[in-house]
Amino acid sequence: MRTGIRQVSVVVGLCALALALVLSACGGSGGSTTTSSTTAEKPEAESIPPEGTSTEAESESKPASFTGEEPSAEWPSVGGDVGGTRYSTAEQITPENVGELKLAYAAPLDPKGTKSGSGGENNPIESEGVIYAASSSANPTVGAYEATTGKQLWQTTSVDMGISPLEKATGTRGMAIGEGLLYVEMPGGYLVGLDQKTGKLEWKTLINTQKVFQYSQPTPVYWDGLVYIGQSGSDIIGGLRGFVKAVDAKTGKVAWTFSTLPKVGTPGAKTWDSKKELTDGGGGVWTNPVIDPKLGLAYFPTGNPWPDIGGRGPGDDDYMDGVVALDMKTGKLKWFYQTTHHDEWDYDCAQPPVLWEHEVEGQQVKGLSVGCKNGYVYELDRETGEPVTPVKEEELSNAKSDPKAKAEDEKLGWVKQNGEPLTEPIPVDAGEVVPHCASKNLLPPEAPDGKGFEYACAYMYFGKDHYTAGWNGTSLDWPPSSYDPTTGYTYYCANVGIHAAKLKGFGVKQTSEIETFPQLYANGEGEGATEPRQGWVTALNVEDNKVAWQVKDKSGTECAGGSATSAGGVVFVPDSTGVLHAYDASTGKEVWSYEHGSLSIDAPPIVYENEGKEYVAIAATLEGQAALLGFALGAEEPAPLTTPVKGAGASGGEEVFTSNCGSCHTLAAAGTTGQVGPNLDELKPDEKTVQTQVETGGDKMPSFKGKLSPAEIKSVATFVSKSAGKE
Ligand code: HEC
Structure with a gap:
């Protein structure tokens, strides 16, 4: 019940009240840089086990790190549960009392003395009274912290793990636990298994064997002896032969590999124009898979082909831009659903899918929703991969209005393999989590060439003598979505980001979008745009894929980090200016927000309950330092929040x-x-x-x-x- 408020019997212990001092003074166990060899003591006596576990019979045989099959009041997997609902059963924080939510702790995520750092896009996890989180600083640090106080239990850095400081550090988006180990991908693409209690390195496996540039390391998910992880990359620099892997959780040995860029001779290879394309055609996975243990399937979102735009012959290009459902034990493909065929717009599916069960048109459906960078959300039956709300194959939006552009692009290979015009799967009458079409108020009055724009919608041919607008490639990106089983809504954090482009080198075999497509990243940033780039937070009703409610940020403020929901009926979503917002899950009414002058947030929030109290936690950059912030009702807010302005x-x-x-x-x-x-x-x-x-x-x-x-x-x-x- 979303209105129930539990008795709060434990007063939150704060490790530091003066936030100005927190980052240096709240280091817990002496702020030691490495604790790989020291045994971290369990936090003070009564904090473990958390309330509730003693009454559950299976808790003895099954440590909390094995949970995550269903939503709970813990957050043991990156998506809360392995199905990625990002829904906590904690029900203390409600729209009525969320006004009392206060900062309870701010723990430094880097070793003491680190000059500057970043919380990056890291999604912490919480289990049995311990939070695990990482920084995205120059020498990324992984650590464990008390869930009620933020007190450090151990920290270990990339360098401590024997990873060269020259390895590219792009920032991890999250981690997994299981079998007493913590799994996280570090710079250079090393997946490591660390002792959950001490941070000691147990094994290290190179996942990024091709050493491609990754903008972020993908996130592992643990289930039943295996760790599932993808390989990111393939944008701009290219060269990726995409894949996902399952790794033995105890040893780090690779159990199986599935190639998201098909191998020559396999069924998917036929959807590509040439063998050459199969050597470096992309298919990166930017976030984590989600898992349905009952069906025995792992679902990975897949990235775009490479080159991002142009340079490929005709073909749908499996398994790009969609969801692959794989047998968890063997890695065999169960089904693939493609959301963009022959992608010429960088429309990858970057965020993890969300699993749900709900009635759709009188039928109980085991659903999967996935939002992709084309700006659309697809609702699929997760057993079969078939859409559960209607999707229609349609020609590109300006196929009729701009036959010249169409003809030009078709010469570059923008056709089906049988020569027919391209079609793309468009959800019918679906809710707009971002605008699907360009309009005058989203763009400056003139394109860079001094002419007007051709206005189109997602999926368009680019002409060579004018700019075509309507390309919303950065709108529904990696920040994860969530699902509340009581409202039946999925929650999206997206941005209005209409771009325009024209084709420059007509007839030139393109090597990358960069050389041949002058782009206008209008994003509302272009002068004269009356509606600058802004974030939209949207609840979609899974019954019909239509908007239940929508909140638009003020202009210039983007949505960031993704969403988390809770049984108390509150959805948490940060924005690009460093404000954490809370919305009523049923109505979208903003019921709380937190801001602090020198705070920036790019990471997803999590919600958990420990020692009878509900917390909201998030990785952030506070005063130029990586920090883990935890909020609780009625917490004793750390004293003066005044600090020097960052960056001055x-x-x-x-x-x-x-x-x-x-x-x-x-x-x-x-x-x-x-x-x-x-x-x-x-x-x-x-x-x-x-x-x-x-x-x-x-x-x-x-x-x-x-x-x-x-x-x-x-x-x-x-x-x-x-x-x-x-x-
Ligand atoms: C994702 C990688 C990336 C990041 C992050 C990045 N840059 Fe760059 N930067 C580039 C690339 C690639 C170029 C060269 C070509 C271009 O314009 O894209 C460049 C070019 C530049 C140039 C040369 C401009 C000129 O006119 O020659 C400067 C100066 C620069 N960057 C500064 C910065 C600063 C300061 C930051 C941080 C605020 C930053 N860059 C962040 C990739 C990056």
């Missing part, structure tokens, strides 16, 4: 640089060795160049406008221009 002055610039730029750029003064972009010590850009580049982004470099404050952009520009070329 040249030293702030260094912090901004290491957290945001170092993974791609080498700069000796910041000690970074990234190699995706130019070596800034050699380039020695002036301040204006850096500022412009950071604000607008480049072909391959993201724009930081909206992500960094103007003060941070200024300070990073000052820092780079002053320090480039110097040690």
Whole structure:
């Protein structure tokens, strides 16, 4: 019952009340950088076992780390349960009392003395009174923390695990536990098994054997002796032969591999134009799989083919842009559902699917919802992969209005293998979690070529003499969605992000979108756009895939991190300005928010109950440091929250640089060795160049406008221009 409020018998112990001091003073066991060999003591006496477990008969034989088949009041798997509902049965926090939700702890996620860091996109997990979380800092750190206080139990860094600091650190999105071990993918693509109690390295397996660049390490999920993980990559730099693996949880030995880019001679290979394409055609997996143990299936969301746009001959390109359902024990393909055939728009399915059971048109359905970067949500029967709400194959949105563009693109291979026009699976009358079509108010009045736009919808041919708008490629991205079985709603965190592009090199065999497609990442950032890029939080009713409620952020604020829901009837979703919001799960009414001047959040929230109290926790970057924040009702909010503004002055610039730029750029003064972009010590850009580049982004470099404050952009520009070329 969502209104039930339990007796709270335990007063939360706070390890530090003065937040200004928290990051240095709240280090728990002495802030030691490595505890690999030391045994972390269990936190003070009565904190374990958590309330409730003693009454459950199977709790003796089954530690909590084996749970996760159903939603619970713990969060033992990245998606809460292995089905990825991100729903907690904790019911204390309700729309009525959420106003009393206060910061209870802020634990540093990096070893004491770390100059700067980032909580990144890390999704913590919680089990038996312990939270496990990671930082996305230069030397990423994994740690265990008391669930009621945030007190550190152990920490171990990538370097402690014997991973070279030169390995590319792109940030992990989450981890798994099982068999007494903690599983997480570290820089360079090493999946490690750490002792859950001490952090000691038990095994290390190289998953990223092709050593492709990953924007983020994918997330493992544990079930019944195996750890399931994908391989990310394939954007921009390319070269990936995509796959997913199951690894023996005890030893790290690979149990099976399924190729998301089919091997030559296998059935999926026929959907590609040439053997050459099967050597580096992409198919990265950006997040975690979800699992239905009863059906024995693991469901992985799959990424786009490579090159992202152009350069491939006709063909649907299996198993790109969809969901593969695999036999958990053998890795054999049970079914594949493709949400974009022959992707020319970078419309991958980056977020994990969500499993649910609900009535649809009078039938009880074992459903699976997946949101993809085409901006659509698909509802499938997870036993068969068939849509449960209608989907129709349709020609591209401007096929009729722009026959010239169509003809031009068809010459480049944008057709079916039998030569017929491309069609794409469009959910019929589905709710819009983001706009599916471009409109005038989303774009500047003029394209960069001084002409007007052709307005289209998701899936369009690009002409070569005009910009076509309607490409919403960054709208429904990796941030995970959630499902509340009591409302029957799935919750999405998405962004209005309409782009426009025109085809430049007509007839040229393209090697990458970058060279041949001048893009306008309007995102509402273009001058004159009246409705700048903004986040939409949407509840879709699984019964009909239509909008139950929708909340639009104020312009310029994006949705970030994804959602988590709870039996108390509250949905938690952060935004790009570092505010954590709570919405009434039934109505969408905003019922609470938390903000703090120097906080930024890119990670998904989790909800759990420990010692009779419900908590909401999230990884964040607080005052330039990676921190785990925990909130509880009536917590004694740490005293003064006033701290220096992050990013002010040249030293702030260094912090901004290491957290945001170092993974791609080498700069000796910041000690970074990234190699995706130019070596800034050699380039020695002036301040204006850096500022412009950071604000607008480049072909391959993201724009930081909206992500960094103007003060941070200024300070990073000052820092780079002053320090480039110097040690
Ligand atoms: C995902 C990788 C990536 C990240 C993160 C990144 N860059 Fe870049 N950067 C690039 C690439 C690639 C280029 C070169 C081509 C281009 O414009 O895309 C570049 C180019 C540049 C240039 C050269 C501009 C010129 O006109 O020559 C500067 C300066 C720069 N980046 C600064 C930064 C700063 C400062 C940050 C952090 C706020 C940052 N970059 C973050 C990839 C990245």
